[in-house]
Amino acid sequence: xxxxxxxxxxxxxxxxxxxxxxxxxxxxxxxxxxxxxxxxxxxxxxxxxxxxxxxxxxxxxxxxxxxxxxxxxxxxxxxxxxxxxxxxxxxxxxxxxxxxxxxxxxxxxxxxxxxxxxxxxxxxxxxxxxxxxxxxxxxxxxxxxxxxxxxxxxxxxxxxxxxxxxxxxxxxxxxxxxxxxxxxxxxxxxxxxxxxxxxxxxxxxxxxxxxxxxxxxxxxxxxxxxxxxxxxxxxxxx
Ligand SMILES: O=C(O)[C@H](CS(=O)(=O)O)OP(=O)(O)O
Numbered sequence: 001x002x003x004x005x006x007x008x009x010x011x012x013x014x015x016x017x018x019x020x021x022x023x024x025x026x027x028x029x030x031x032x033x034x035x036x037x038x039x040x041x042x043x044x045x046x047x048x049x050x051x052x053x054x055x056x057x058x059x060x061x062x063x064x065x066x067x068x069x070x071x072x073x074x075x076x077x078x079x080x081x082x083x084x085x086x087x088x089x090x091x092x093x094x095x096x097x098x099x100x101x102x103x104x105x106x107x108x109x110x111x112x113x114x115x116x117x118x119x120x121x122x123x124x125x126x127x128x129x130x131x132x133x134x135x136x137x138x139x140x141x142x143x144x145x146x147x148x149x150x151x152x153x154x155x156x157x158x159x160x161x162x163x164x165x166x167x168x169x170x171x172x173x174x175x176x177x178x179x180x181x182x183x184x185x186x187x188x189x190x191x192x193x194x195x196x197x198x199x200x201x202x203x204x205x206x207x208x209x210x211x212x213x214x215x216x217x218x219x220x221x222x223x224x225x226x227x228x229x230x231x232x233x234x235x236x237x238x
Contacts, residue, residue, distance in 0.1 A: 011179030014145045017159040024144030025115030030134045032120045035148035036164035037204040039105025040121040041086045041220040048228035050094030052238035055106035067099035075100045087215035104148040119232035126226040131175030133229035145169045163202035196221045
């Protein structure tokens with residue numbers, strides 16, 4: 001891949017989705033996956049309470065079956081039981097291990113784990129803490145922020161860049177030092193201009209509110225309320 005697609009020469013880089021993992025994973029010592037609605041917000045809440053999350057690739061029935069065989073609960077997308085909904089995890093018990101499939105965040109974690117980079121997950125709730133951990137893990141090598149994006153429900157499953165992940169990524173970039181690529185700088189400037197103020201009006205938020213999960217949006221909108229820095233090790237975020 002040509003060097004400019006890897007945002008060569010910058011210490012803080014930003015790209016979108018699975019192809020972004022491929023592009024930035026080549027050089028970056030750390031990849032930070034950002035999927036604000038909802039996977040990485042859910043991970044922050046669970047890990048912040050002392051639980052750990054096993055990310056599962058979306059629709060990977062074999063991985064889900066393996067997790068069940070190992071006695072792990074497997075979260076659904078929707079539901080009041082432990083699920084992908086952040087609001088279902090606010091009382092998760094310390095020591096719980098939850099296998100969590102998600103279309104975007106969990107799938108990206110799995111992809112990123114194959115690049116050799118350290119893999120962190122971040123969101124608005126833990127942006128400053130995750131940025132500090134990324135910096136510490138990276139040393140003098142570059143950090144790549146992956147804005148997860150969502151999916152258009154259309155043939156080919158195309159990526160839909162989304163507001164909430166631009167903001168989450170921008171919050172993390174804002175807490176990292178200079179040496180930002182233009183792509184990373186754009187996200188930081190957007191975040192600095194708006195904060196989380198418009199998050200509850202974006203497409204993903206409206207979708208969740210209409211589905212009856214306004215608390216998910218409220219939890220995702222809280223900025224720097226958490227010091228959890230979920231790091232993927234041996235298939236678990238903790
Ligand atoms: O949290 C979500 O609502 C989405 C579900 S889906 O992608 O819209 O089916 O998952 P996530 O992977 O957390 O973006």
